[in-house]
Amino acid sequence: MAKEDIHVIISGSRNAGISSFINQMAGDYEPHDESGMGIDIQSASVYVNKEEYNILFYEIASTFPLDSLKKIFQKKNVGIAIMFDVSNAVSLEFAELIYNQIAEKLGTRLPRVKFLLGSHSDLPKAMPQEAIDALMAGMGGKTYYLEFSAKTGERLLESLERLAQRILEK
Ligand SMILES: Nc1nc2c(ncn2[C@@H]2O[C@H](COP(=O)(O)OP(=O)(O)OP(=O)(O)O)[C@@H](O)[C@H]2O)c(=O)[nH]1
Ligand SMILES: [Mg+2]
Numbered sequence: 159m160a161k162e163d164i165h166v167i168i169s170g171s172r173n174a175g176i177s178s179f180i181n182q183m184a185g186d187y188e189p190h191d192e193s194g195m196g197i198d199i200q201s202a203s204v205y206v207n208k209e210e211y212n213i214l215f216y217e218i219a220s221t222f223p224l225d226s227l228k229k230i231f232q233k234k235n236v237g238i239a240i241m242f243d244v245s246n247a248v249s250l251e252f253a254e255l256i257y258n259q260i261a262e263k264l265g266t267r268l269p270r271v272k273f274l275l276g277s278h279s280d281l282p283k284a285m286p287q288e289a290i291d292a293l294m295a296g297m298g299g300k301t302y303y304l305e306f307s308a309k310t311g312e313r314l315l316e317s318l319e320r321l322a323q324r325i326l327e328k
Contacts, residue, residue, distance in 0.1 A: 161212045163213075165325075166213060166214065166215050167269070169238075169240055170241030171242050171246075171256065173249075174249060174275075176241050179308045180200050180217070197218065201214045206319065220255075224264055235326060237324065240257045240275065240297075242274070242277070244279055244281070244284065246284055247284040247289075253274070253293065254293050257293070257297060270299060272297050273302050273321060274290070274302070275303075275304050276305040277308060279305045279307045279312055280312060302324050304321070
């Protein structure tokens with residue numbers, strides 16, 4: 159049987175660590191563009207309850223013409239993730255800005271399952287937890303926070319599995 163797909167739209171502040179996160183997680187990524195939208199889609203296998211899924215990441219900039227992603231937003235298993243660098247206070251501010259821009263453009267089409275991803279967890283945190291909590295509250299509803307390091311691998315695989323699990327349980 160074909161593996162079920164899980165779709166994650168991912169964006170974040172400059173240098174947040176998105177490429178590192180995606181490239182270092184599973185190692186068997188195949189960049190491709192099945193959508194014809196001109197963006198790289200990277201995929202990996204992830205296990206949830208011993209079942210294998212194919213997780214696809216669509217990395218976008220906040221200036222990306224989101225209308226061209228319309229088909230993705232209508233998929234069964236879809237979530238949106240915004241990444242920032244926990245060692246850089248400005249990065250969190252940018253993450254908020256980017257999230258707001260995307261949310262405004264998408265309106266009601268915004269996926270219900272959302273993630274705030276804190277990278278660089280191997281470095282000292284440059285902001286109080288309250289600042290992170292405030293952004294999560296602003297993102298509303300089903301927003302989950304995951305923190306990891308793509309450098310040391312700390313909580314990296316666990317974060318990938320959580321992403322998948324939360325999207326599947328919706
Ligand atoms: N210490 C540490 N460094 C990291 C981590 N993740 C990424 N980096 C470093 O942070 C820098 C930016 O990482 P990228 O993965 O290129 O970030 P990005 O979000 O793809 O950046 P752009 O696409 O260029 O905006 C690189 O020098 C990485 O080596 C992490 O968890 N810990
Ligand atoms: Mg990158």
